[in-house]
Amino acid sequence: MGLFSRRRAARTESSTDVPAGRSARAETLAYLREFVATRVGVEAYVEPRTNVTPTTLMLVATDGEWTRRKVPDERTAAALARDLQIPVYDVQRTGYPQRVRDWNSRQRIERRRRAAERG
Numbered sequence: 555m556g557l558f559s560r561r562r563a564a565r566t567e568s569s570t571d572v573p574a575g576r577s578a579r580a581e582t583l584a585y586l587r588e589f590v591a592t593r594v595g596v597e598a599y600v601e602p603r604t605n606v607t608p609t610t611l612m613l614v615a616t617d618g619e620w621t622r623r624k625v626p627d628e629r630t631a632a633a634l635a636r637d638l639q640i641p642v643y644d645v646q647r648t649g650y651p652q653r654v655r656d657w658n659s660r661q662r663i664e665r666r667r668r669a670a671e672r673g
Contacts (some may be wrong), residue, residue: 583624583634589613589621590638598635598642599650600628611635612645616659 590596595616603609611631612622625631628644633641 555650563578584622586611586613586623586634586638589615593617593619596638596640597651598638598640599645600642601645602628606637612650613640614651614654616653617654618651618655618660619622620654620657639668645657 590613591601594657596613599612599614601607601612601622602609602626605611608624609627609631610622624672625634632642
C-alpha cells in the first residue's frame with residue numbers, strides 16, 4: 555500500500571466537536587438569530603467564495619461588532635438575511651462599513667491594554 559493510498563478512518567458526527575449536516579445548519583441559524591436579537595441595527599454583508607474561503611455572511615451591528623458564518627452560496631445568504639429581516643448588501647459592491655474597522659481597532663487596543671495589565 556502506497557503512502558497516498560492509505561485509508562483514513564471515517565469521521566462520524568460523534569468523533570468531532572464540529573457539528574455536521576442539519577445540526578450545524580440549525581446551530582448556525584440559531585446563533586445568527588441570537589446575534590440579530592441582541593444587537594442594534596444589524597446589517598448583513600455577503601462575502602463571495604474565494605480560492606481559500608467559502609461564501610460567508612457577515613453580520614454587522616451599529617457599533618461595528620461583527621460575526622461571520624459560512625453559507626452555501628450568495629442566494630442562500632440573501633434569503634437568510636431576508637428571513638432575519640435585516641438589510642443585505644454585496645460586499646463587492648458596497649465594501650465593508652467603516653464601523654467594522656473602528657470596532658477592530660478598539661478591540662486591538664483593549665487586548666493590548668489587558669495584556670499590559672497582566673504584565
